Amino acid sequence: MSRIGKKAVPVPKGVTAEIAGQTVSVKGPKGTLTFNLNEYVTAEKAEDGSIQVTPRDESKLARSSWGMSRTQIANLVKGVTSGFEKKLEISGVGYKAAVQGKNLQLSLGYSHDITYPIPDGISIVTPKPTEISISGIDAQRVGQVAAEIRDFRGPEPYKGKGVKYAGEFIVRKEGKKK
Template sequence: MASPVGASVQSSSLRCPFLGEANRIHVSGISVSRVLVVRKTLECKESRIGKQPIVVPSNVNLTMEGQDLKVNGPLGELALTYPREIKLEKEESGFLRVRKTVETRRANQMHGLFRTLTDNMVVGVSKGFEKRLQLIGTGYRATVEGKDIVLNLGFSHPVRMEIPDGIQVKVEDNTRIAVSGYDKSAIGQFSASIRKWRPPEPYKGKGVKYADEVVRRKEGKAGKKK
């Protein structure tokens, strides 16, 4: 039988010391003359969110030094350090743009993220953010005492939490909590820590939930039929 084109079959015999010199192993090898390597160029699509400009109000001041940005407004001051794949540009029209310095997948992923973080900083120091929670359950209530928020959530003792600096907490009708401030991430973290004490259960809906949260309810076990 003829050998295939571009390949040669070689046969060699190897001695096996475990089986004795009389036994031999035959190995056939195929040598390939050419190997074709295909390289595919990775194309990174530009982020839809990242390419949108950021509107800077007149009452907000920006300070850019290298990869550091400071945003100062009537409600407070925030700072952020950008990675080397991202740079900031302030246009003559007053818009702020977040751009990529390299075309890589990592830069494309961070493009939209840091544009969102930058926009949250500008909106936070100028207008602020608010997160609302609601207490559902018999005897569940909340009050603000000085710099602490006190929660009665059915435990043997009330839960007392210190309100961080830069965050304001208001309680309405003893069951509705409004957490506000200029740092969106801090507001979300503090609100989540309040909810963590008694997350809403799926049967009766008792617990602490966000005002816009939809709790999926479950049916309880039905009694045995007689």
Template sequence: MASSITSSFQTSNLRSVFLGERNVLCLSSVPVTRVGFLRKTIECKDSRIGKQPIEVPSNVTITLEGQDLKVKGPLGELSIAYPREVKVERDESGILKVKKAVETRRANQMHGLFRTLTDNMVVGVSKGFEKKLQMVGVGYRAMVEGRDLVLSLGFSHPVRMTIPEGLKVQVEENTRITVSGYDKSQVGQFAASIRKWRPPEPYKGKGVKYADEVIRRKEGKAGKKK
């Protein structure tokens, strides 16, 4: 019995450097069985946005070829390529439905995203999008010269921006700018580039802001009391 115990354990003596005590370290030669882990199946629920159908107006033409979709309307033409995780279908009534092709977490994320992008395309070529900006400040003004937007924002020289193709820019009362177009991302990007030149500051509210933007104001520093 004693021989079997000594064969299953190997004893090595270690001496502590600081305390001078003898420690015993036992190494077991008995094989250890592997611990198994249970895999939990992830249930991917349908996106609330992704499962909503998309109504196509009568003045919009849809061309669907595999994973490629082209949308053409009175305002312009847009196209999109879907990833393999999602697919788009069109029923007899002309309604578009974006569905998941596989049941994965990435497919659940792509489902709602590409449904929104598809809906923006249909609305863009039929009705269009617009973004309004307001200029606040003494001497701040804007004007359109041909295909250029000229801004006076207090710099030593006016800012000249070329208007991209597919966009329209209108200026009212020299301080109100309206950017419109059929591509929602392009409209938002150009409006953001205009605002970037002079973002509104929180003390007096001077700068270029969106028409529906609320600026949180701050109080200025009070002078020292005499």
């Protein structure tokens, strides 16, 4: 039995959730999101307005999809109410970031600047030249954009230079001995 899957997803005031077959759509103040459930689980609306996810049978696939499906629906509700945010930190001499129109300009020690086009539905803000804040209503897209920006120059283990998530711990290596 899934401990997470057993819990109902509460739907707050100002948010409407609709279930049509295997499609769950949630509409809130920040926008609308949909999620297609796989064939191993079902979702029903309870009388108190919450959403309950149940497996169709006791197969291993149904039980393993149960908790994940419930979490995906909970992320839809959280996304349309408060949204998601990831913060990145840039460390290194001369490394910086700036938003110019619909592009993110990155100077990361290469011979050229990197221009990253900001996708629709995602907002990127640079409060300082060494900080990047990525926000949006879809948790997967926010995480994907943050991962793509981090991949331009990931943190290296000797000096710790590069782009890292805020709060990420970089395991440092000892340099060469003479």
